[in-house]
Amino acid sequence: MQVKPGTSWQDAYDRCCEGAPEAFHHDRVLNHWGGFWQRDGRPAPVFSPVDGTAIAGPPRLDRAGAARAVAGAVEEHRRWRHVPLEERKARVSAAVESMAAHRDLLALLLVWEIGKPWKTARADVDRCLDGVRWYVEEIDRMAAGRAPLPGPVSNIASWNYPMSVLMHAMLVQALAGNAVIAKTPTDGGLCCLTLACALAVREGLPFTLVSGSGAELSPVLVAGRSLGCVSFVGGRDAGGNVAGSLSDLDRRHVLEQEGLNCWGVWEYSGWELLSRQIRASFDYGKQRCTAYPRFVVQRSLFHEFLGAYLEAVGSLRFGHPLAVAHPGDPLPELDFGPLINASKAKELADQVDEAVARGAVPLHRASVESGNFLPGQDISAYFAPVALLDPPRSSPLHHAEPFGPVDSFVLVDTEAELLAAMNASNGALVATLSCDEEDTYRRLAPDVRAFKVGHNRPRSRGDREELFGGLGASWRGAFVGGELLVRAATQGPDGERLPGNFPGYTLIP
Incomplete structure (x- = not known):
């Protein structure tokens, strides 16, 4: 048995350096904030779960560095929220098609970084791109009468679905008129997300991508008062900490937590x-x-x-x-x-x-x-x-x-x-x-x-028009999926009660 020629980690990383040299240097990956790729943070050693191969590690920022990144996102949000919807649709569509041209490289990075089999990795990429294409077609009716949030959306997600969950949400959030911040999952997905972000940024999308420990960056990426929404996907312990940071803030939030299905x-x-x-x-x-x-x-x-x-x-x-x-x-x-x-x-x-x-x-x-x-x-x-x-x-x-x-x-x-x-x-x-x-x-x-x-059949997150949420301790905040994902990332009429699981009410769509 052997690693199939052309699919080694070095092959994949070399292709990243060739395809997005602004984001990938020969010795490390960069963060992106303030509209530029930044050679900051401290890269941490990482080894692939596939076979222990040394791979690129996240360039971890400290709290002060993350605060500068958030401030840059706030400035981008002030400009982006006024970009006409037709232009946003064109830019998001261009980013999607650029990612489609790099589909197999994005999938190969998922194999090395989080251990997905090849077929599963490609499906993760495809679900992201096909889903966002649907939102581009449907966004006019979904966004009618609604406005972008007052500040950028901050995303903290688990490592298991970097494309079909995290990047999908980021693209839809930008389509809805928001600047977007994402923290690279600590356990994997750095290069896949960085390549996807590089392709999106080239098309003018207001993406900020940073790395760092949750405990260090949470006061900035969760509790920062300039944020318009916090979106979290992960376990109940970490989700409880995020909810605690939000408890005294009147802030839009989406906290997807685990439950025993x-x-x-x-x-x-x-x-x-x-x-x-x-x-x-x-x-x-x-x-x-x-x-x-x-x-x-x-x-x-x-x-x-x-x-x-x-x-x-x-x-x-x-x-x-x-x-x-x-x-x-x-x-x-x-x-x-x-x-x-x-x-x-x-x-x-x-x-x-x-x-x-x-x-x-x-x-x-x-x-x-x-x-x-x-x-x-x-x-x-x-x-x-x-x-x-x-x-x-x-x-x-x-x-x-x-x-x-x-x-x-x-x-x-x-x-x-x-x-x-x-x-x-x-x-x-x-x-x-x-x-x-x-x-x-x-x-x-x-x-x-x-x-x-x-x-007599399993259920899943679903795609496109299918809604998604959780009951009890498995979910806090606004539900997502279909038009609810856009509603969670936009402001509606005064007094609007979003479908979701909130401290004061639970509203099932």
């Missing part, structure tokens, strides 16, 4: 379909906010469910996303690659071992060595699928999202138990009920505390 199985018989759905649920190793790590199953059906589940996980393929046997071979079609880093893999292994020691029953535990790897490569960031029956209540696997290929099963005998188990995390983004009868679904679904509940 559950799949309930009740009075069901479609096992072949469910087996295919279970395999698909392992996309990107379940490192997704809409992954399903918990299955709540009717006890009398568990033997049939387990057969369908084991058939699905037995066919999963994982390993090095760029490893081929011969130079001319296509890149492997994998269900997932590594986790985001070796620390996360160890954390999950420790949680599984602790849960088993306290009584959980391991029903499936694959071997990491069964993956598709280069000879002697570093595999410390890889984690093979695990399934546990009844993790103890003291375990994080009982009440929190593992963000990796670890599933847990809970058996129930009544509908009341089913609903209680599915609502264990006090709110989720998505949920699914597999049940044969539509009437059964309609009776149970309203009591599942998730923003979207699917019947």
Whole structure:
């Protein structure tokens, strides 16, 4: 096995330096603020989760540097908010088409920086670009009667979807008339985001991209009074800290936090379909906010469910996303690659071992060595699928999202138990009920505390016109998706109540 020629990290970085020399120097990546690429900050050493290769690290700013960057964004916002919509549409469209011309390089950077398989990485890029094209077509009706926010939008997002979530939101926020600030996710995505920003800035979009620790930059990127909106995507602990910083500010905010998304199985018989759905649920190793790590199953059906589940996980393929046997071979079609880093893999292994020691029953535990790897490569960031029956209540696997290929099963005998188990995390983004009868679904679904509940099918963030949000502790602030993403980034009439989950009210669209 070997890395396919032309896809090495050095190949990818050299192409960045050639394609955007203003943003990529031979020895480091730059920040962008105040309308210029800045060789500031302190680059940190970073290693790819794919095989331990040293890759470009984020140029971390201190708080004072971030404050200067925000001040520059505020100045850009004052100008950009008065740019006519037709011109904004033209510039955003030009940026999208420039990114489309660099689609495979953006995808290759996602492979190296966050471990996405090739097919998944390209899909992430495509979802971003296709989604923004739709917004360009629909923005006139969405923005009618609305105005840009009073200050720029500050984005702090997790590392798992740099293009289809973060860059997508940035482009739509700019389309709506706002200058945009983004902090590079600490754990990955630096070069992909930097290249995309470089292409956008060339078309005149008011983007600021900086790196730094959340704790150091939060007082500026979250609590700064000149900001018009704070948009956060990440875990509940970090989201709680952001919410605390916003608690005394009358500030637009969108805080997407994790929830334990559950799949309930009740009075069901479609096992072949469910087996295919279970395999698909392992996309990107379940490192997704809409992954399903918990299955709540009717006890009398568990033997049939387990057969369908084991058939699905037995066919999963994982390993090095760029490893081929011969130079001319296509890149492997994998269900997932590594986790985001070796620390996360160890954390999950420790949680599984602790849960088993306290009584959980391991029903499936694959071997990491069964993956598709280069000879002697570093595999410390890889984690093979695990399934546990009844993790103890003291375990994080009982009440929190593992963000990796670890599933847990809970058996129930009544509908009341089913609903209680599915609502264990006090709110989720998505949920699914597999049940044969539509009437059964309609009776149970309203009591599942998730923003979207699917019947015999998984739910996701969605694209284009589909709305997205969360119930309970999984979401704070304005909902997004479809026209709600534009409404969250603009001002409407006085007294407007945005759909969302706010301290004083919850308004479901």
